[in-house]
Amino acid sequence: MSAAPEPGIAPPPPFRNEPPLELRRAPVRAGLAAALEQLDRRLPIEVPLLLGGDRAGADRAELHSTDPGEPDRLVARAPIATVADVRDAVAAAAQAGRTWSRVDAGLCAGILRSAAAWMRQHRLELAALALRECAKPWPEADADVCEAIDFLEYYARGAVALSEPRHLHQVPGERNEMRYVARGVCAVISPWNFPIAIATGMTAAALATGNAVVLKPAEQSPGCAAMIAQALAAGGLPDGVLSVLPGAGEVGAALVRDPGVQTIAFTGSQQVGLDIVAAAAQLAPGQTHIKRVVAELGGKNCVIVAADADLDEAVPAIVASAFVYAGQKCSAAARVLAHEAIADALLARLAGAVSVLAVGQAADLATQVPPLIEAAAQDRLRSSGEQAEREGRVVAVAGPVPDRGWFAAPTLVADLPAGSELLSRELFGPLLTVERVPSVEHACDLIDALPFALTGGLFARDPGTVRYVRDHTPVGNLYVNRTITGAIVGRQPFGGNRLSGNGTKAGGPDYLLQFVEPRVLTENTMRHGLAI
Amino acid sequence: MENGADPADPLEREIARTGRELAAAFPPPLRNPVRSADARAMELAAGDAELKAALFRFVDVAPACRSLDDLARHLTGFLDEVQDAPGPVAAARRIGGSRAGRAALGAAAAGGVRHMAHRFIVGETLEDASGTLKRLWEHGAACTVDLLGEATVTSDEADAYAARCDQTLAGLARIASRWPGRDVLERDSLGPLPRANVSVKVSALTPLLRPDAPERGREDAVRRLRPLLVRAKELGAHVHIDMESLDSREAVLGVVLELLSEPDFRDGPSAGLVVQAYLRDSGQMLEQVLEFARSGARTPPLCVRLVKGAYWDHELVLARQHGWSAPVYEDKAECDRNFEALTRRLLDARPAVRVAVASHNLRSVAHAIAYNRAAGGEDRDLELQVLRGLGDELQEALARHGHRVRTYCPIGNLVAGMAYLVRRLLENTSNDSFLHARASGVALDELLAAP
Numbered sequence: 001m002s003a004a005p006e007p008g009i010a011p012p013p014p015f016r017n018e019p020p021l022e023l024r025r026a027p028v029r030a031g032l033a034a035a036l037e038q039l040d041r042r043l044p045i046e047v048p049l050l051l052g053g054d055r056a057g058a059d060r061a062e063l064h065s066t067d068p069g070e071p072d073r074l075v076a077r078a079p080i081a082t083v084a085d086v087r088d089a090v091a092a093a094a095q096a097g098r099t100w101s102r103v104d105a106g107l108c109a110g111i112l113r114s115a116a117a118w119m120r121q122h123r124l125e126l127a128a129l130a131l132r133e134c135a136k137p138w139p140e141a142d143a144d145v146c147e148a149i150d151f152l153e154y155y156a157r158g159a160v161a162l163s164e165p166r167h168l169h170q171v172p173g174e175r176n177e178m179r180y181v182a183r184g185v186c187a188v189i190s191p192w193n194f195p196i197a198i199a200t201g202m203t204a205a206a207l208a209t210g211n212a213v214v215l216k217p218a219e220q221s222p223g224c225a226a227m228i229a230q231a232l233a234a235g236g237l238p239d240g241v242l243s244v245l246p247g248a249g250e251v252g253a254a255l256v257r258d259p260g261v262q263t264i265a266f267t268g269s270q271q272v273g274l275d276i277v278a279a280a281a282q283l284a285p286g287q288t289h290i291k292r293v294v295a296e297l298g299g300k301n302c303v304i305v306a307a308d309a310d311l312d313e314a315v316p317a318i319v320a321s322a323f324v325y326a327g328q329k330c331s332a333a334a335r336v337l338a339h340e341a342i343a344d345a346l347l348a349r350l351a352g353a354v355s356v357l358a359v360g361q362a363a364d365l366a367t368q369v370p371p372l373i374e375a376a377a378q379d380r381l382r383s384s385g386e387q388a389e390r391e392g393r394v395v396a397v398a399g400p401v402p403d404r405g406w407f408a409a410p411t412l413v414a415d416l417p418a419g420s421e422l423l424s425r426e427l428f429g430p431l432l433t434v435e436r437v438p439s440v441e442h443a444c445d446l447i448d449a450l451p452f453a454l455t456g457g458l459f460a461r462d463p464g465t466v467r468y469v470r471d472h473t474p475v476g477n478l479y480v481n482r483t484i485t486g487a488i489v490g491r492q493p494f495g496g497n498r499l500s501g502n503g504t505k506a507g508g509p510d511y512l513l514q515f516v517e518p519r520v521l522t523e524n525t526m527r528h529g530l531a532i
Numbered sequence: 533m534e535n536g537a538d539p540a541d542p543l544e545r546e547i548a549r550t551g552r553e554l555a556a557a558f559p560p561p562l563r564n565p566v567r568s569a570d571a572r573a574m575e576l577a578a579g580d581a582e583l584k585a586a587l588f589r590f591v592d593v594a595p596a597c598r599s600l601d602d603l604a605r606h607l608t609g610f611l612d613e614v615q616d617a618p619g620p621v622a623a624a625r626r627i628g629g630s631r632a633g634r635a636a637l638g639a640a641a642a643g644g645v646r647h648m649a650h651r652f653i654v655g656e657t658l659e660d661a662s663g664t665l666k667r668l669w670e671h672g673a674a675c676t677v678d679l680l681g682e683a684t685v686t687s688d689e690a691d692a693y694a695a696r697c698d699q700t701l702a703g704l705a706r707i708a709s710r711w712p713g714r715d716v717l718e719r720d721s722l723g724p725l726p727r728a729n730v731s732v733k734v735s736a737l738t739p740l741l742r743p744d745a746p747e748r749g750r751e752d753a754v755r756r757l758r759p760l761l762v763r764a765k766e767l768g769a770h771v772h773i774d775m776e777s778l779d780s781r782e783a784v785l786g787v788v789l790e791l792l793s794e795p796d797f798r799d800g801p802s803a804g805l806v807v808q809a810y811l812r813d814s815g816q817m818l819e820q821v822l823e824f825a826r827s828g829a830r831t832p833p834l835c836v837r838l839v840k841g842a843y844w845d846h847e848l849v850l851a852r853q854h855g856w857s858a859p860v861y862e863d864k865a866e867c868d869r870n871f872e873a874l875t876r877r878l879l880d881a882r883p884a885v886r887v888a889v890a891s892h893n894l895r896s897v898a899h900a901i902a903y904n905r906a907a908g909g910e911d912r913d914l915e916l917q918v919l920r921g922l923g924d925e926l927q928e929a930l931a932r933h934g935h936r937v938r939t940y941c942p943i944g945n946l947v948a949g950m951a952y953l954v955r956r957l958l959e960n961t962s963n964d965s966f967l968h969a970r971a972s973g974v975a976l977d978e979l980l981a982a983p
Contacts, residue, residue, distance in 0.1 A: 019855030024743035024779055139744055308596045308606065312683035312951070319685075341598065352686020356739055358748065365745040461593040463609045 011106075012113060015157055017488055018120070018146040023139055029365060032138055035124035036363055039132065047078035047226040047246055051085060052092030053239030060085075063219050063246060068135040068371040069361045069405040075133045076223030078246035081216075083254050089214045089243040090260040093185045096240035097212030101182040105163035105210075109156035112204055115235030116152035119145060119200075126196055126227055133223045134195050135362040135370040135405075140325050143486070147197035148228070150489035151507065152204045158512050159208035173526040180516035182210030184262035184289060187255045189276070191268045192373055193328050195221035200228050201489075201506055202265040202294070207232070207241065209515040211263065214243045216255055218268075220373055222246040256280060259287035263515055267296040267330075270426070270452075270499055294514045296330065296494075296501045298426040299454030301484060303333050304443045304469060306460035307341040313481060314459040315349045321457065321484045322432040323357055323410045326369050328377075331455040331477070331485045331494070335423060336434040337443035343436040347414055350434065351396035354412045359401050369398065369430055371405040381408040381429035384422060388431065392416035395434070424450065440465055444472040454496030457484040474498060476505070543906050544982060551898035551980040557929035577961055583621065584961055586610035592954055594645040595947040600638030604628050607641050646946070652921035652956050653680065653949050654941045658703045661943050665704075666711055669727075672931030673939045674717045676729040676772055676917075677704055680944025680952050684736045693736040694756040698763055700943075704728040705767040716936050720912045722883055723832060726802050728769035731940065732760065734784045735776055746783035753787050761791060764801035772835065775806035777843040778859050779850075785817070789824050792834065804835030804888070807878075809871040810844055810860045818874055825884040835886040837917060838874055840867060840893075842955050868896065868983030875900045879907055879914065888938065890917035892926055893966040895980050901935065911935055922956060922967060 022028050044064075049057030057079030067073035081089070100108075119126060126148075127141035136144060168176040186206035190199035199217055206213045217225030229244050245251050249272070256264055256279045266276050273295040280291040303321065305314050321333035338346045360367035372378050388394055388411065398410040410430040416422055423433060437443045440460070447456060456475035460466060466480055476496040477487060487494035493508020495501050504514050525532050538544060577584040589610045597603040608628030611621050627633040655661030658677070665675050677700055684690045708727035718725050734749075735741055737756045741749035757773075764771045773788050775781060788805045791797060807818050818836075825834045841847075844860055851858045861867035871891065878887045879900070889900040897916055904914045917938045918927045930937040942952055959965055969979060 017855055022854070022856050024782070026782060029744070307598065308593055308602075310592070310596065312685070315685045316683075349685055349689075352688055353739065356687055358740075366742075366748045368742075461589065461596070462606055463613060464605075 011160075012109065012153075012157060015154055015490055017490065018149040018153075020139070020146050021142045023142075023365070031124060032128075032365075033363075036128045036131065039125060039128040043076075043132070044074040045076040045129070045223040045226060047076050047222040048244070049079045049081055049085065049246060050229055050242065050244040051089050052096065052243060056085065057081075063222065063248065065133050065220055065223055067132050067405075068373050069363075069402075069407075071375075071405065073132070075129075076226070078222035078226075081245035081247045081251045083250075085245055086214075086251060086254040086258060089245055090185055090187075090255070090258045092240055093212035093214050093243055094260050096238065097182065097185055097210075100207075100212055100238065100241045101210035103210065105160045105208075108208055108210065109160050111232070111236045112152045112156040112208055113235070115231045115237070116149045116156075118231045118234040119149050119152070122227070122231070126224075129223055129227060130195050130221075131362045133221050134192050134373060136195075136325060137362045137367050137370050138365060141362075144194050144197045147194065147489060147507075148200035151197065151201035154489050154507060155201075155204045155208040155512060158509070159210075162209065162512055162516065168520075173524065173531040175521075175523045175525050177521045177523075178518055179521070180209070180513070180518055183292065183515060183517050184211060185260055186211040186213050186263040186265060186515060187258070187261045188213055188215045189252045189255070189264065189266045189268065190215065190217050190225070192218035192220035193325070193330070195224035196228060198267050198296075198506075199225055200231075202267065203228065203232075203242065205506075205512055206263065206265065206515050207237070209512050211515055212241045214245060214255060214261070216245050216247060216252045219246070219248045252276075253279070257282070257284060259284040261291065262289040263292050263294070265294040265514075270297040273297040273501075274499075292514065294502065294504050296504070296506065297454075297496065297499060298428070298452065299330050299332075299496055299500050300334050300424060300426050300450055300452045301332060301455045301457070301475075302335040302337055302443070302447050302450075303457035303459070303484060304437075304440060304447075305336060305338045305342060305346055306440050306458070306462070306465050307339040308461045308465070309339075309342065309459035310461065310481075311342065311346055311349060314346065315353050317459075317481075317483045318350065318432070318457070319353045319357070323354070323369050323430050324485065326372055326408065326410075327430040327432075328373060328428055329485050330496075330500075331487065332428075333432060333457060333484055334427065336432065337437045337446060338434055339440065339443075340436050340438055343434070347395060347434050350432075351412055354396040354398055354410055354432070357398040357410045359398055359407060359409065361402070361405070369410050371402075371407045372429060373406065375406055377429060378406040378408055381427065381431060384427050384429070384431055385409075385411050388413040388416070388422055388433075391420050391422065392433070426452070440468060441472070444469060447473045447475070451499045452496065453498035454500035455479065455484045457482075476500065476503070543902055546902035546906060547895070547898045547982075548977075548980050550901050551894050552976065554894060554898060554926070554929045554933065555976055557932045558925045559928050580614075580618070582614045583618070586614050588954055588957060590641070591645055591648065591957065592950055594642065595945075595950055597638075600635045600642065601631065602638070603641055604634035604638035607637060608634075648957070649946050649949060649953055652919070652942065652953055653944060653946075654920055655943055656945045658700055658707070658943060661941065662707050665707065665941065668939055668941075669708075669711045669714060669717070671928070672714065672716070673927050673937045674714075674725075674727070674729065675939050675941045676731045676770075678731040678733075678774070678940060678942045679736075680942050680949040681736055682948050683951075685739050687739060690736065690738050690752070690756060694760065697730060697732055697760050701728060701730055701760065701763050701767055701769050701771075704730065705769050716912060716934060720886070720936070721910055722886065722913075726768055726770040728767060729772065729938070730764075730769065731772045731774050732757065733774050733776065734787050735780055741780050741783055743779035746780075746786060749780075750783045750786045750790070753783065754791055757787060757791060758794075761797055761801055761803065764803075765797070768801070770802040770804065770835070772804040772837065773806070775808055775839075775841075777846055778811065781817075785820070792824075792830060793828060797830070798828070799831050802832045802835065804837055804886070806837045806839055807874060808839055808841035809874050810841035810847075810867050812859060812861060814870065814874060815877070818877060822877075822881050822884065825881070833883060833885050835888055835915075836878055837888040837890050838871065838878060839890045840871060842959065845958060865983040868893065871896050872899050872983070876903055879904050879909060882909070882913060886915070887913070888915040888917050890940070892918060892923045894926070894970070895966075895983070897926065897930070898980060919956065922960060
C-alpha cells in the first residue's frame with residue numbers, strides 16, 4: 001500500500017464519459033415529468049448579474065428568456081450588464097485572477113470536479129431548464145448536461161497534466177524548464193444551442209488553467225448560465241473568479257474590446273466570430289497582451305453517400321443528423337451528396353423518413369423536431385423554404401406543425417441549381433438538400449469549394465473510399481457510417497477549420513493550450529567550476 | 533460445479549442420456565467430401581479476428597456491389613487490412629491486382645456469398661421456398677417463415693412489409709394444406725397446431741420505433757399487425773412476433789399484449805412471442821408474460837419461444853459506448869444457466885402457455901426434453917426450434933427421435949437478407965458458440981455438462 005494521498009489533491013480516477021440517461025427504460029423516463037413540474041414551479045428564474053464576488057443588477061434593464069414552444073412562458077429574467085459593468089467585471093477578474101492563477105492545479109481540478117458532482121446531483125433539473133429555455137428535447141438536454149460534466153472532468157485532469165514542467169533538452173551546467181501559466185482574464189461568449197455544455201466547457205477550460213473568467217451567455221439562455229455559476233460556486237470556486245454578465249451583442253462587443261481581456265473564447269455565428277477576430281486585433285489603450293481568439297463558428301456540413309453505402313443505415317443517420325434539435329447544431333447535416341447510382345432510391349427513402357418526423361413540444365418524448373429558438377429563426381426558415389420552392393423541388397415536408405411556438409416544418413429539397421445560395425449559406429434549421437453527384441471525387445470537390453469546414457459525413461463501405469474522402473475534405477470532424485452530430489468529449493475532439501473556426505478542438509487533448517502561455521526558465525547551475 | 537448440479541442427480545443423468553442419444557442421431561458430418569469454399573473461409577475466419585472482420589465486411593457489402601470488378605475491389609480492399617494474411621488471403625490479394633484477376637476473384641467471391649446465403653435463406657420468394665418447406669415437413673420438421681427485408685424507414689415500406697406478410701400467410705396456408713398428415717407436428721395435448729406459421733418483425737411494421745418513445749411506434753405497428761391477426765385467424769395460421777434488440781423490446785411487448793387482449797382475438801389466432809434468455813432481466817419479462825397469459829384465458833394459449841438472443845454483440849457495444857451496465861450476460865455459463873432456469877419456469881407454466889425452446893446447444897435442448905419428462909410432461913408438449921442452416925443436423929436428430937421440431941426459415945433476396953446473414957455468421961464463428969465448440973472437437977461429455 002502506498003501512503004494515503006493528501007486530502008483535496010488525491011489523483012482523480014481515469015476519465016470516463018458521463019453515461020447518458022438510459023431512456024429506453026420506462027422507469028428512467030418516468031422521472032422526467034416530475035423534474036419538469038418541479039422546475040416549472042420555480043419559474044421564472046431570477047438570474048443574478050455576478051460581478052466580481054457581488055450580485056449586482058438591481059437597477060439594470062432586464063432581458064427575458066421564454067419557452068420557444070410556448071412563448072408566453074417566462075423562463076428567466078436577467079439584468080442586462082452595462083458597459084460600466086463590463087469594465088468593472090474585467091477589473092475584478094484581473095484582481096481575482098492574480099490569486100487564482102497561483103492555486104495548485106490539483107486544487108483547481110478538485111473544484112471543477114466538485115462542480116461536476118453538483119451537476120450530476122442536479123442532472124434532471126439542469127436538463128429540464130435547457131428543455132424549457134432552449135426547447136431541447138429530453139435526450140438532447142440530457143446529453144447537454146452530460147457533456148458539461150465531461151468538460152469539467154476532462155479539463156480538470158488535462159490542466160493537472162499540463163501543470164507539470166515539460167521535458168526539455170538538458171546539458172551539464174544548465175537547467176531548462178518550460179511551464180504553462182494562465183494567460184489572464186478570459187472572456188467567454190457562449191451560444192444558446194448547447195446552453196449548458198458549451199458555456200461550461202469554455203469556462204472550465206479557462207478556469208482549469210488558472211484564468212479568471214467573465215462569461216457573457218447568449219441572451220436566449222441566461223437561466224442555464226446562472227445554474228452553471230451555481231454549480232461552480234457549489235464546487236468551491238472562490239468569489240470573483242467568475243463573473244456572469246447577461247446581455248445581448250453590445251455586452252459581448254464591449255467585453256471583446258476591453259483592454260484587460262487576454263483571451264476570448266467564442267462559439268457562435270460566423271459573422272460575429274469574424275467581428276470578434278477583427279476587434280481583438282485592435283490594440284486598445286492600456287492593453288498589454290495580444291488577444292487570442294478561440295472561435296467555433298458555423299458550418300455547411302455535407303454528407304456523401306457512395307454507391308456502396310448501406311441505405312438502411314444511411315437514411316436514419318442522415319435524418320437524425322439534419323433534424324434532431326431542428327437542425328440547430330453547428331455540426332448538423334445540411335447537404336446530402338448522393339452518388340447517382342443510388343440517388344433516386346436514397347431520395348425516395350429520405351422523403352418517406354422526413355415526412356413521418358414528429359414535430360412537437362420538447363417536453364414530449366415522442367418529439368423528434370422541437371421548435372426553433374425564436375421568432376426570427378422561424379421567419380428565416382420560412383423564407384428559405386419559399387426560396388427552395390422557387391429554385392428547386394420540395395420533396396417532403398413533415399407535419400402537422402403546432403400553431404403556437406417557433407416551429408418550422410422539417411423540409412427536404414432536391415434539384416437546386418448548382419449556384420443556389422441555399423447550398424452555401426448556413427440555415428441553422430430543419431432544411432436538408434439533396435444533390436446528385438457522378439462520383440465521390442466530385443463530391444469532395446464540392447466540399448472543398450466551400451468556405452466552411454466543420455463536420456462532414458460519409459456513407460461507404462470500401463476502405464479506399466474512406467481514405468480518399470479523409471484525404472480530400474478539409475473538415476474538422478469527418479464521420480463515417482454514422483450520424484455527424486453528437487461529438488463526445490475525449491472521443492471526438494470537436495471544432496472546424498477554414499471559416500468554421502480556428503482549428504481548436506474542444507474536448508480534445510490540446511484544447512487547454514489556447515488558455516495558457518508558455519514560459520521557459522533557463523538556469524546556469526555552474527558555481528565555481530562545479531555543476532550543481 | 534458452479535450451479536451445484538450433481539452428475540448423479542436423476543435429472544442430470546437424464547440430460548446426459550438424452551444428449552448422447554441425440555448426438556448419436558446426428559447425420560454423419562462428412563456427406564460432402566469436398567468442403568465448400570465458404571465453409572473453409574469461415575473456419576479460417578473463426579481463428580483470426582482481422583480476417584473475420586474483413587470477411588464479414590465483404591459479405592455485408594457484396595449485394596451492393598455493381599459488378600464483379602467492384603466486388604473484387606471491395607474484397608481486396610478489406611483483405612489489405614489483414615496483417616499476416618494466411619496463404620489463401622495473400623493469393624486473393626495478388627489475383628485482385630489485375631482486371632482479369634479481379635473478374636475471376638469477383639466471380640468466385642460472389643459464388644461464395646451466394647452459397648453461404650443459400651445455406652441460411654430458403655428462397656427469394658415463398659414459391660421458391662415451397663419445395664424446401666415441403667421436404668422439411670416430410671422429414672419431420674415444421675417451419676416458421678420469416679420475411680427478410682430492408683430496414684423500414686418509411687410508411688410505404690411498412691405497408692409493403694405488411695402486405696408481404698399477408699400474402700405469405702395466405703400462400704403458406706394454401707401450400708401447407710397440400711402437405712401429408714404428420715401428427716407429431718400438428719397436435720399437442722391442448723389441441724391442433726397450425727401448419728402455416730409466420731414470424732413477424734415489429735420493426736418492419738413501422739418506421740416510428742424509437743427506444744426513448746415506444747408509444748408512437750407501438751400504435752403504428754398495432755395498426756398494421758391487427759389485420760394480419762385477423763387474416764391469420766381466418767386462415768387458421770400462427771403468427772409469431774419476433775424479438776429484436778433491447779431498444780425495441782418495450783414496444784414489441786406492448787404491441788403483442790395490447791392486440792392479444794382485444795376481444796376479437798380472444799379465441800384466435802394462434803400467436804406467440806419471444807423471450808431472450810441472454811437479457812439479465814429476462815426472468816422479469818417472462819413473469820410479465822406469464823401473468824398476461826394466465827389472466828387472459830385466451831385460446832389457443834400464447835406460445836412463448838425461448839431463445840438465447842441474436843444481438844449480443846450489438847447490446848454489449850451499445851452499452852459500452854454509452855457507459856450503461858450491460859443488459860446481457862457476459863458470461864456464457866451464466867447465460868446458459870438462465871436459459872435452463874427459464875426453460876423450467878416455462879414448462880411449469882403450462883397449460884397457460886405453449887412452450888418452444890429454440891437453441892442449437894445440445895445441452896440446453898437435452899435439458900428441456902429431460903426436464904419436461906421429469907415433470908411428467910409429454911414430449912409433444914414441448915416444441916424445439918432451430919435455425920435453417922445452423923441447426924440442420926440437430927433438426928434431423930430431433931425429428932428422428934420423434935420430437936416436434938420447427939425450423940426458422942428466412943425468405944428474401946440477398947440484399948435484404950444481409951443483416952440476417954451477418955448475425956448468423958457471427959453466431960457460427962463465435963468462440964463461445966456451441967456449434968463452434970462441437971465443430972472443433974470438444975468432447976460430448978463436456979458439451980453436455982451442466983453450465
